[in-house]
Amino acid sequence: MLRLFNLILLIVGTFMCAAAPSAAKDVQIDGLRFGVNGETTRFVLDISNETEPGIFLLADPYRVVIDLPEANWHANSAVQTTGLVEGYRHGLFAPGVYRIVLDLKEAATVKTAFSLPPRGQYGHRFVLDLEPATRSNFLAAVQSSKNERPVVTSASVPDVTAPRKRIAGKRIVVIDPGHGGPDPGNLGAIGVYEKVVVLEIARAIRDELNRTGRYEVHMTRDRDIFHPVRERFRIARRHRADLFISVHADSIANSKVSGASVYNLSETASDKEAGRLAARENKSDVIAGVNLDEADDDVSSILIDLAQRETMNFSAQYANILVQELARDVPMLGRSHRFANLGVLKAPDVPSILLEAGYLTNKTNARFINSDSGRKKIAQAVRRATDRYFQQMVALGR
Ligand SMILES: [Zn+2]
Structure with missing residues (x-):
């Protein structure tokens, strides 16, 4: 009997030990506030665990980026900013990195940053004090905070050098929300x-394409997470x-x-609005606080390449067909096939289009694109267009 009791204790003990680390991973952000004291602007984050965030600065516009471990946001998002801070955003930047971006009114540097243990009514807090700086001081701080930037890799997606493992006959479509x-x-x-x-x-487009059995469909994201512009078409590649x-x-x-429109890549925009x-x-x-100085130009140099030209041709064909198919069922914008210099369309070897499904600033249009029936109509139009496009490709021997 005593033995059994010990065994139970052991099991309970093991379970508690095993449970502790996974609970520690689950960081919660419970609140935030801004305050001014003389020249200093203070930012306080109420957080469930003690954390040591990565903090770095970015110029043009002036920003402070705070990277926390993957976290759940439980705070009120409508907190007023004050002092040197003009606004803020937050969200999952990459797996394991929850990012808060502070937009600054003017150049400012981090005077101090520290964690406070629970006391009285407060739990764990992270405190960041900002003070005004000259532009040159700010730029120096950008340089010295460089090491705090996360190295984000997308190991989940196979490398471009991996041999194509296309399922027999299936065309590969990547959808980028x-x-x-x-x-x-x-x-x-x-x-x-x-x-x-x-x-x-x-998701509706993915499901509609999957139902045909003719496509292998991938999404650049299937949750509320960020990808840099270049990473999106790299996933496609x-x-x-x-x-x-x-x-x-x-x-x-x-x-x-109101209405939908379809965009192709072009160095010059088709019109002012584009x-x-x-x-x-x-x-x-x-x-999202991505540092742009380190953007490698793996695409700009090949923009006028022949392969790129062919890709642009195919992209335009697809856009043409898609506009026709959308117009059967979906409210359209006038001159709905447009051209613009969109970074996300710059894969040199993947025919790419950008679909603006409708206007969120028009109530009726917003309700349509955010409804089951509206999504279904959009997805069906994409499926019909995709079928037609690949039939043409087959006819061309591609
Ligand atoms: Zn957008």
Whole structure:
């Protein structure tokens, strides 16, 4: 009997030991606040565990990036900023990295950063004090904080050198839900962020394509996580994709504007609005706190390459067909096939398009693209277009 009791104790003890580390991983962010004391602006984070975040600065615009372990956000997101901080964003930046980005009103550097143990009504806290700085001091701090930047690799996706393992006869389609994590995209008239709306549309497209049995479909993300712009088409290249579809939802000051449009890559924009759209969509990396100086130019140099030209041709063919198929069932924007210098479409060897499914700033249009029936219509149009496009490819002997 005593033995059995000991055994139970042992089992309970083992279970508790095993449970402790996994509980420690589950960091919770419970609150945040900003305060001003003289020249200093203080940022306080209420957090479930003691953490040592990675902190680094980025210029143009001036930002402070705070990287925590993967965390759950339970704090009120509508906290007012003050002092040197103009705004903030947060979200899953990469597996294991939860990022908070502070936008600064002016150049400022970290005066001090420390953790506080629980006391009184407060639990663990992380405190960051900012003080005004000159631009040159700020730039020096950018350099010296460099080592704090996370090295993010995407080991889950096979390397581009891996031999193609296409399932017999299946074409590979990569669907890229835009934005995610600390880059929420635009917030439209129905109070749902673009990153949420486009993930649901992408899932509907994936399911619709999968049902045919003709495609091998991959998503660049299937949860609320960020990817740098270049990483998105690199995922497509690593999968040896035959087609890359980036899914977005548009916004504009005029709430009457509505409808879907399809974009191809071009160095010059087809019109002013297309140029503005490219500027907005290309800002994703800045919004999520990606350091752009280290962006390697593995794509810009091959832009005029012959392979790229052929890819652009195929991309335009697909966009053409997609516009026709969407128009059968989905509200369309005037001149719905457009061109812009969109970073996410720069894979030199994967035909790529960007679908702006509709306008989140138009209530009716936003409700349509965020509904089951609207998503279904969009997904079916993509499926019909994809079928037609690959039939043409077969006819061309591709
Ligand atoms: Zn977007």
